[in-house]
Amino acid sequence: MFSVLSLLLLTGAHSATARIHFLKYFLTGSSQVQNLPEFVAVGLLDDVQIGYYDSNTMKVEHKQDWMLKATDSEYWKRHTQHAFGSQQWFKDNMKTLKERFNQTGGVHIYQRMSGCEWDDETGEVKGFNQYGYDGEDFISLDLETETWIAPTPKSVFTKLKWDQDKVRLAHNKYYFTHECPAFIKNVLEHGRSSLLRTELPRISLLQKSPSSPVSCHATGFYPDSAMLFWRREGEELHEDVYQGEVLPNHDGTFQMSSDLKVSSISPEDWRSYECVFHISGVKEDIVTKLDKDSVESNREKPISVTIIIIIIIITAVVALAVVSAVIGLIVYRRKKAQSTSPAGKDPGASEPLRSGDGGSNSPSETSS
Numbered sequence: 001m002f003s004v005l006s007l008l009l010l011t012g013a014h015s016a017t018a019r020i021h022f023l024k025y026f027l028t029g030s031s032q033v034q035n036l037p038e039f040v041a042v043g044l045l046d047d048v049q050i051g052y053y054d055s056n057t058m059k060v061e062h063k064q065d066w067m068l069k070a071t072d073s074e075y076w077k078r079h080t081q082h083a084f085g086s087q088q089w090f091k092d093n094m095k096t097l098k099e100r101f102n103q104t105g106g107v108h109i110y111q112r113m114s115g116c117e118w119d120d121e122t123g124e125v126k127g128f129n130q131y132g133y134d135g136e137d138f139i140s141l142d143l144e145t146e147t148w149i150a151p152t153p154k155s156v157f158t159k160l161k162w163d164q165d166k167v168r169l170a171h172n173k174y175y176f177t178h179e180c181p182a183f184i185k186n187v188l189e190h191g192r193s194s195l196l197r198t199e200l201p202r203i204s205l206l207q208k209s210p211s212s213p214v215s216c217h218a219t220g221f222y223p224d225s226a227m228l229f230w231r232r233e234g235e236e237l238h239e240d241v242y243q244g245e246v247l248p249n250h251d252g253t254f255q256m257s258s259d260l261k262v263s264s265i266s267p268e269d270w271r272s273y274e275c276v277f278h279i280s281g282v283k284e285d286i287v288t289k290l291d292k293d294s295v296e297s298n299r300e301k302p303i304s305v306t307i308i309i310i311i312i313i314i315t316a317v318v319a320l321a322v323v324s325a326v327i328g329l330i331v332y333r334r335k336k337a338q339s340t341s342p343a344g345k346d347p348g349a350s351e352p353l354r355s356g357d358g359g360s361n362s363p364s365e366t367s368s
Contacts, residue, residue: 021046023184024115029090031098031108039087045187046195047224048252053083070190097133101154108134116180127176143173197222198281199253203288205275205295207262213242214262214295216275216288219255224248226279228258232272240264260290267292 024044030036041060043051050067053060060080062068094110097103114129130140139148139155139162146169150159162168188195201221207214218228224246230237240261247255258275265273273290288294 020117020119021184021188022115022117023180023187024113027086027090027112027114029087029094029110031094032105033107033109039090041083041086045184045191047248048191048195050187051079053080055087058084064191064194066191066194067187070187100157114176116176116184118181118184125177125181127173127180129172129176141169141172143176146170146173198279200279200282200286201226201253201255201277203275203277203286205288205290207295207297209297211263213259214290215257215259217255217257218277218286219249220251220253221255221277221279222253223280224254226254226256226277228256228275228277230258230260230273230275232274236276237273262290 022045026040026042026044028040030038030040037054037056039053039055041051041053042049049063051060052063058080060076060083062071062076090110094108097110098108109132111132112130113132114127116125116127118125127143128141131138137151139150139158141147142149148159148162150156199220199222201218204217204219205214206217216228216230218226226246229243230241237260242259244257244259249255260273260275262270270290270292275288275290277286277288
């Protein structure tokens with residue numbers, strides 16, 4: 001159903017500028033899990049963490065400054081009390097479930113994901129409230145029938161018991177269909193600059209080898225309500241295409257890829273293919289033509305004949321300059337030595353003058 005990892009990584013599938021907005025609460029009670037408080041609660045609005053509570057701090061904390069504008073001090077006090085009550089309720093339910101399933105020890109996790117979605121165009125509202133135990137679906141609420149759904153025999157007893165609590169069912173329906181969407185609207189208004197922003201991506205065409213698919217990679221976009229696909233002559237392609245998932249970046253933006261198999265495409269047909277990126281709230285799509293020159297690859301690119309000729313010419317010129325310099329130095333030293341050698345001596349047999357000697361050196365003086 002959902003896991004501790006999903007709780008901590010802030011999972012979700014929609015974003016603030018999308019047509020549908022989500023408010024989600026993840027509550028997790030645990031037993032004998034190292035480095036994790038016995039109870040953790042996280043609140044998310046369109047994948048952005050807005051609040052946090054755990055059994056160590058015993059206090060609900062805001063995670064966005066604009067949440068303080070959307071609420072007052074009483075809100076945080078009230079929700080701290082609610083979170084503490086949920087902590088005790090989870091602890092009691094964990095104990096009950098372990099006794100019912102004859103579990104005496106070990107690691108156990110009890111979770112709840114609840115909240116609502118609101119369509120800002122149609123006004124439609126949907127609420128959800130579901131529980132999991134030890135990584136499996138345990139029980140969920142059907143708001144239309146105001147009954148609980150038991151997906152396994154182990155949860156039938158809980159369903160029968162909770163179905164009898166009509167007051168709780170009525171409260172759940174009112175909260176998830178009225179209070180929850182009203183809260184979304186309020187927070188969206190105060191967090192507009194962050195939640196309702198739009199950021200366009202950087203698009204790259206990547207290929208590992210000549211026989212590998214070409215991957216159209218978009219990264220750095222927000223919100224995550226985006227589409228990335230290949231098309232040819234205006235028609236979207238589905239065959240020979242692998243569509244990747246939308247993944248989060250560390251800075252709060254998103255990334256995704258779409259791979260196109262190109263092994264059967266002739267070189268002259270490449271430019272008839274294009275990668276298209278579309279994001280909510282932006283009319284113009286970002287279109288990237290499939291071009292061999294724009295595809296980035298890990299393989300070494302061949303050196304052109306022109307570059308090779310230029311390298312040969314430069315190397316020859318440098319070599320000629322070095323040879324000329326050496327010859328010039330030899331001629332200079334010979335002339336210098338000839339002008340300072342004693343008469344009748346072979347200039348080439350004498351040592352040249354050393355800087356600062358102030359006169360000629362006889363063979364006896366230089367050998368000592």
